[in-house]
Amino acid sequence: MDFHCHLDLYPGAREVYREAAERNEFTWLVTTSPKAFAATSRALPAVSSVLISPGLHPEIAHERAAELDLLLEQMATVKAVGEVGLDGSPRFRQHYEVQRRIFRAVIARCAELGGRTLSIHSRRAVRDVLAELEGHPNYGTAVLHWFSGSSAELKAAVHMGCWFSIGPAMFDSLNGRKLVAALPQDRVVPESDGPFATVGGKPVMPWSAPETAQFLSEVWNLPVGVAADMLVRNGANLRKTTGI
Numbered sequence: 001m002d003f004h005c006h007l008d009l010y011p012g013a014r015e016v017y018r019e020a021a022e023r024n025e026f027t028w029l030v031t032t033s034p035k036a037f038a039a040t041s042r043a044l045p046a047v048s049s050v051l052i053s054p055g056l057h058p059e060i061a062h063e064r065a066a067e068l069d070l071l072l073e074q075m076a077t078v079k080a081v082g083e084v085g086l087d088g089s090p091r092f093r094q095h096y097e098v099q100r101r102i103f104r105a106v107i108a109r110c111a112e113l114g115g116r117t118l119s120i121h122s123r124r125a126v127r128d129v130l131a132e133l134e135g136h137p138n139y140g141t142a143v144l145h146w147f148s149g150s151s152a153e154l155k156a157a158v159h160m161g162c163w164f165s166i167g168p169a170m171f172d173s174l175n176g177r178k179l180v181a182a183l184p185q186d187r188v189v190p191e192s193d194g195p196f197a198t199v200g201g202k203p204v205m206p207w208s209a210p211e212t213a214q215f216l217s218e219v220w221n222l223p224v225g226v227a228a229d230m231l232v233r234n235g236a237n238l239r240k241t242t243g244i
């Protein structure tokens with residue numbers, strides 16, 4: 001399983017897509033813009049194990065702001081939305097207000113539509129992401145991808161019922177491992193975030209859940225089989241409760 005993957009952006013995407021569909025029980029392909037969602041949905045053959053969702057990545061929010069209406073329209077026809085969110089890091093901070101306007105509209109739309117499942121980017125912006133979610137309690141279910149906030153922010157996110165998707169690259173840093181250690185064990189699902197996320201200079205592939213289980217077992221001090229079973233159970237649980 002892979003709950004956050006930019007499958008359409010790998011070199012040789014078609015082949016990766018075919019292999020993911022074959023190897024994974026479930027792959028969530030998050031797109032970075034509404035037009036990319038439309039193009040990807042057209043270009044790749046529909047497969048029941050691959051969920052393709054419309055998004056508007058905060059890193060390109062300022063370039064794609066004009067596509068917001070299209071995103072809000074697309075959201076009516078799908079169960080999941082992503083990648084969306086906020087990025088407060090120095091490189092993207094200058095466009096923070098545009099990002100916030102878009103994210104706020106997306107969350108409001110989720111609530112209006114009766115709830116959606118979201119894959120959310122929250123780098124250096126966890127507090128604001130949670131505030132937007134809090135503003136619309138019926139938004140649905142949030143899956144915070146590659147969480148990198150503080151321990152206090154993690155606690156707040158857990159308290160709000162958020163899920164977390166984590167991948168092998170998250171274990172590269174001491175802080176990443178520390179955060180993983182504090183995650184609620186029943187709300188963690190695997191992700192690759194490939195091809196952006198890399199380990200050892202190579203993009204993480206959509207079938208990397210066993211590596212995540214291996215790292216998790218070390219951090220949580222559990223047999224690897226137990227950690228792997230947990231990821232499977234959690235993934236099934238998230239899909240069942242949200243209908244994705």
Ligand SMILES: [Zn+2]
Nearest residue numbers: 004006083193
């Ligand atoms: Zn991503």
